[in-house]
Structure formats: structure tokens, C-alpha cells
Amino acid sequence: MEVVFNKELKPTDIHHRFSVPSRSLQFIDFAGEFSVDLRVKDSSGELRVFRCRKRHGEYAKPELSRGWRRYVADYELRVGDRAVLLAEEDRRLGSQFRIEAKRRIILFGQEVRGVLPRPD
Numbered sequence: 001m002e003v004v005f006n007k008e009l010k011p012t013d014i015h016h017r018f019s020v021p022s023r024s025l026q027f028i029d030f031a032g033e034f035s036v037d038l039r040v041k042d043s044s045g046e047l048r049v050f051r052c053r054k055r056h057g058e059y060a061k062p063e064l065s066r067g068w069r070r071y072v073a074d075y076e077l078r079v080g081d082r083a084v085l086l087a088e089e090d091r092r093l094g095s096q097f098r099i100e101a102k103r104r105i106i107l108f109g110q111e112v113r114g115v116l117p118r119p120d
Contacts, residue, residue, distance in 0.1 A: 002027070004085040004097065011079055014072055018064040018083065020052065025062060027087050028052055038064075040085070041095040042071065044118045048099070075101045075116050082113060 004027045005020060013019060030036050035053035042048055051066035077083075082102040089096055102113040 001098075002087045004028075004087050006082060006084045009077060009079055009081050009083060013083070014077060014079055018068050020062040020064060022061055024085070025054070025060065028062065030054065037066075038097060039093070039095040040097045040099050041088070041090050041093055042075075042098075042118070043100050043115055045093075046118075047093045047095055071099070075118055077101055077116075080104060081116070 005024045007013075007021060010019075028036060028038070034056060035051055038050045038052050040048045040050055048071055049067050050064045050071070051068075052062055052064055054060040054062045071077075081104075084100045084102060086098045086100070087096070088098040090098070101116040103116050105112050
């Protein structure tokens, strides 16, 4: 299991679209297209589909659009939380990746990042 990205969420990531670090492009197969649907398993085991698109031109910075805002709402993410995408295939679900949301917690004076469960 390889880390595709581990990013602290900014306001744009929460309110509009998630800007994917460019170094993550090596893990995403666009097959010559400018967008692809990523099949991602969340920490509750639910299959999610995120549209990943990249800009035209030399600077092909990718971003997650369709499906991302629903994930943000479902997990009640906020600025400062972290999104971690792992390359992990689940043949049963047909997913290629697993995503985790993490929140900063101060525990006995030490900072830790706890995985956020989906609120019911």
C-alpha cells in the first residue's frame, strides 16, 4: 500500500474542489484523457467515485471534483483536517484506492492525527 497523497485541507479543498498534489499524477491512469473517475473505498468501506481531472497544457495539476464535496459533507471535514489517499486495490468493491480523513488531536500534550469515522 503506497501513499498517493497526504494533504492538509485548505479552504478551497473544503468549499470547491480538492487540489491534488502534482506528484500524485504517477498513480493515476488518465489513458490520454483529461479526466478519469477514481473508484475509492472510504474508511467505512463504502465505494465512492471521485472525478479527477487535470488542466490542459504544460502544468497538468490534477483536482478532484465530482464526488469530493459529498465526501467532505459526509465526514464533516474542515480546514486543517488531512486527506490521505492510498493505492490499495479491493477486487470485491472494484476500487483502486482507499481514502482516510484525519483530524489533529492533542492528547496528553502530544499532537496526533486520528482517523475520522463517518458520523451516523
